Amino acid sequence: MSEKRTISTNQLYWKPEKQDPFILEHVESTFEKGYIYGIIGPNGSGKTSLIRNLLRLVEPSSGSVELDGENIQSIKRKHLARKMAMVPQHTGMDSTFCAYDIVMMGRAPYQKRFADAGVQDKEIVKEAMQITDCYQFREKEVSLLSGGEIQRVATARAIAQDTDWLILDEPTASLDVRHQVALMESLVGLKENQNKSVIIILHDINIASEYCDRIVMMKDGTIYSQGDTKEVLTCENLEETYGIAFHLIMEPDTGKRYFMPAGKRGGTL
Amino acid sequence: MKQDQKQNKKQIRKMHWFLLLTTILILSIFSSALTGSAGLSIGDSFRMFVSEIPILGKWVSIAETQSVYHKIVWEIRMPRIMMAGLTGYGLSVVGVAFQGIFKNPLADPHILGTSSGAALGATLAIMAGSVFPMTGLGLIGASAFLTSMLTVLLVYRIACTGNRLSSVNMILTGTAVSMMLSSFISLMMSLNHDQIEKVYLWTLGSFSAAGWEKVIFLFILILPSSMGILFFAKELDAISTGDETAESLGIDTVRVRKIIILLASLMVAACVSVSGIIGFVGLVVPHVMRLISGPKNKILLPLSGVGGAVFVIFCDTLARNLIAPSELPVGVITALIGAPYFVILLQRNKRKLGNG
Numbered sequence: 100m101s102e103k104r105t106i107s108t109n110q111l112y113w114k115p116e117k118q119d120p121f122i123l124e125h126v127e128s129t130f131e132k133g134y135i136y137g138i139i140g141p142n143g144s145g146k147t148s149l150i151r152n153l154l155r156l157v158e159p160s161s162g163s164v165e166l167d168g169e170n171i172q173s174i175k176r177k178h179l180a181r182k183m184a185m186v187p188q189h190t191g192m193d194s195t196f197c198a199y200d201i202v203m204m205g206r207a208p209y210q211k212r213f214a215d216a217g218v219q220d221k222e223i224v225k226e227a228m229q230i231t232d233c234y235q236f237r238e239k240e241v242s243l244l245s246g247g248e249i250q251r252v253a254t255a256r257a258i259a260q261d262t263d264w265l266i267l268d269e270p271t272a273s274l275d276v277r278h279q280v281a282l283m284e285s286l287v288g289l290k291e292n293q294n295k296s297v298i299i300i301l302h303d304i305n306i307a308s309e310y311c312d313r314i315v316m317m318k319d320g321t322i323y324s325q326g327d328t329k330e331v332l333t334c335e336n337l338e339e340t341y342g343i344a345f346h347l348i349m350e351p352d353t354g355k356r357y358f359m360p361a362g363k364r365g366g367t368l
Numbered sequence: 369m370k371q372d373q374k375q376n377k378k379q380i381r382k383m384h385w386f387l388l389l390t391t392i393l394i395l396s397i398f399s400s401a402l403t404g405s406a407g408l409s410i411g412d413s414f415r416m417f418v419s420e421i422p423i424l425g426k427w428v429s430i431a432e433t434q435s436v437y438h439k440i441v442w443e444i445r446m447p448r449i450m451m452a453g454l455t456g457y458g459l460s461v462v463g464v465a466f467q468g469i470f471k472n473p474l475a476d477p478h479i480l481g482t483s484s485g486a487a488l489g490a491t492l493a494i495m496a497g498s499v500f501p502m503t504g505l506g507l508i509g510a511s512a513f514l515t516s517m518l519t520v521l522l523v524y525r526i527a528c529t530g531n532r533l534s535s536v537n538m539i540l541t542g543t544a545v546s547m548m549l550s551s552f553i554s555l556m557m558s559l560n561h562d563q564i565e566k567v568y569l570w571t572l573g574s575f576s577a578a579g580w581e582k583v584i585f586l587f588i589l590i591l592p593s594s595m596g597i598l599f600f601a602k603e604l605d606a607i608s609t610g611d612e613t614a615e616s617l618g619i620d621t622v623r624v625r626k627i628i629i630l631l632a633s634l635m636v637a638a639c640v641s642v643s644g645i646i647g648f649v650g651l652v653v654p655h656v657m658r659l660i661s662g663p664k665n666k667i668l669l670p671l672s673g674v675g676g677a678v679f680v681i682f683c684d685t686l687a688r689n690l691i692a693p694s695e696l697p698v699g700v701i702t703a704l705i706g707a708p709y710f711v712i713l714l715q716r717n718k719r720k721l722g723n724g
Contacts, residue, residue: 156615180618187612194471194609195663204606208618212602213666253613260617 104132104263104296106153106183110162113152121160122148124320132263135290135297137311137328139304141341144317146300147188150266153298154185180208184260188268188300190253198244198252199237202228205259227258230285232278246273254282258289265289267299271306279303283310304358308332316340332356382667385660389674393453396678400449400685401441404692416441448578451586451642452684452698453677455575456649458590458635460657460676463650464669465597465632468608469625470535477636477650480542480629484549485519486512486640491553491567495560508570509582512641519545520633573644573699575684582642589638593631594673600624601665608663646699648706649676655713 111126123145130136138146151157152164155171164171171179184205205227206220216224228234231251241249250273257265265286271279283306289295301307307314307328314331316324318340324331337345337358344361402413416438459477466475477483493511527534527541557564597604603624606614611621639646657672683701690696 151612154616156612175618176615176620177618180616183616185612185616187610187616190610190613195658196605196609200605200664201609204609204613204617207602207606210602212599 104167105165106130106264106298107165108149108152108162109165111149111152111159111164112161113148113157113159115157122320123152126162126320126322128315128322128325130264130296130298132296133290133294134312135286135299135310136313136315137307138298138300138315138317139302139307139340140317140323144340145320146317147268148320149317150185150268150298150300154183154266155179177208180260180262182262183264183266184257184262186250186254186257186265186267186270188270188272190249195240195242197238197240198228198233198248198255199224201241201252202233202237202256202259205256205261208260223261224255224259227255228252230258230289231255232281247275247278250274251278251282263294263296265295265297265299267297269300269302271301271303279306286310304332304337308356308358329356332358334358382661382671386667386671386674389671389678393674393678393681396681396685397449397453400681401445403685403689404440404445412437413441443580444578447580447583448575448684448688449681450583451575451578452680454583454586454590455639455643455646456653456676456678456680457673458586458594458639458676459646459650459680460653460672461594461597461669462632462635463676464654464657464665464672465604465628466650467654468604468665469628470539471608471610472535472539473655474651475539476647477632477639478546478645478647479539480633481519481523481545481549482516482633482636483640483645484546484553486516486637487553487567487571487645488519488549489513489515489641490570490644491556494563494566494570495556509641513637516637516640517633519549520629520637524629569697570644571699572697573646573702574687574695574697575643576688576695577643586638586642590635593635594669596631597628598666598669600628601669604628604665605663644697644699646680646702648702648710649680652706652710652713653679655710 107129108126111123112121113123114121126145126149138149140146148157152159153171155164155174155176158172166174166179166182202224203216203220206216206223210216210220225234228237231254233248233251233255236244236248241252244252250270254267254270257267267286270282274282286295286297286299287310290297299311301311311328313326314324314328315322316331316336323340324336334345334347341360346359346361348357348359349355350357398417401417402410404413419438420442462477463475466477466479467473469475470479489511490508492515493508497507523538523541523545526545527537553567557567603614603619603621606617606619607621607624614621653676654668654672657668657675661667661671680698680702683705684698687696687698687701
């Protein structure tokens, strides 16, 4: 029997403090290796909280998260870091490290404590920075970089971490259109060439529609719908989740689907 | 590869700086030992100094000079110089660690209230000493050390919510507790007018009550703790770019922070309990050294340590020689030199330290 590589959540409930209401309620999902998953949903639906639970940045209030069948709470952090890498939403990098050093930090889970970067580390870092097109400003201090450039550096670091899973929290937020497309294309490339699996939180439904194999649609702290993109992304589901009407425009020859928000529910364009 | 060559050159340059600073340190220890208010000629001081060095000592004959000169160099000046050096070393290392952990370029060793706690302990001991005629400095030091560690624990407990420890919370709590303790100290001082001078002078910082036991005390507390902090250099690097990022890299940030804060507090408590509050060292030295070495803690920590030692030895030499035979509190000298230099640094690096 072939071992399926998965990250799964089992009846996951989470809230930040005892006195707070639940942010995540009864989240049951399985992410399978080899796909690009898009997590979409309105603000406050729990998307970021979900991936923070997946990455073991927080502890579940009840339920569990499992990596390849093993509860992540019992996996050593360093080993977990070799399996999952994160690109956070707010990188808040006002430090004086240069871009290259930041990306090299992604090699930390593999390096010995006092060792300097090895030849292999340097090669991996260089390749990662070339994939996200930030190698040219590797010597620059991150505090002097633009939001989009910092985003690319953070993504390069996650790539350099050489993990099975890449988990990104709205990385396209501060990127211009060209770099948005470039990032998504590079994620597809990483999936196909380096066998990486991707979980990405997206605001742009059409980017999700174009690049993601599967969708997890969240609403009010729970999963509203999940599965193949074509099945999950429907006007009805989108309306239920986002509370506004959508129009679906299909390109007849390619089968590509575009969703246009249509203003008030039931209103006309 | 060109990139490699450049990197190697950088590494070599940083090693050069480190060696240079270490040499300057040895020189400053040496030259400081030769200066003083006791009326020793430089030649006499030189001979006294060299006479204790294992191999060179044989070449020097100290028969003609008075034995009290030997005492002056080796029992008064040298312990003092060592104390100054260790204090400078400790405060600078803590400054680097705190600026990394709290991601705040204005963080300095006193930010968690350790020094206010120590001042309180010292004040209590001084007040008690006036009521009960107990021994002076041993009690003051011990009391200061105890209260400073208790203060850190207090700040930690208040600032911790659940298992999360926010930098902002800790700094704010530390500041609040510091203010609270300071006002309490002021209250006590106003109720005990005759002790005001003693307390005040203690808080200003001074190495005049030096002795080899204190040097050993500092050595035992500061050196291993600084090694402990250096152990987590890579983690510090990652944490300074963001807690969540560091965690996703496999670092247990909660544990690392606890350990670093504990070790740092031990170091600060030791320094402050022995010689009062010496400011600006932990704030300015890391910034200066960062200009030379860059932000990587593996190099920045030891470099700042040595740089801090040089700085404080220098300041203390001034403190005891400028208005000889009187002394200036060394905390005043470090502030007088440190503050203007800090302003200059700010001007030069407006973008780096503050708004982009």
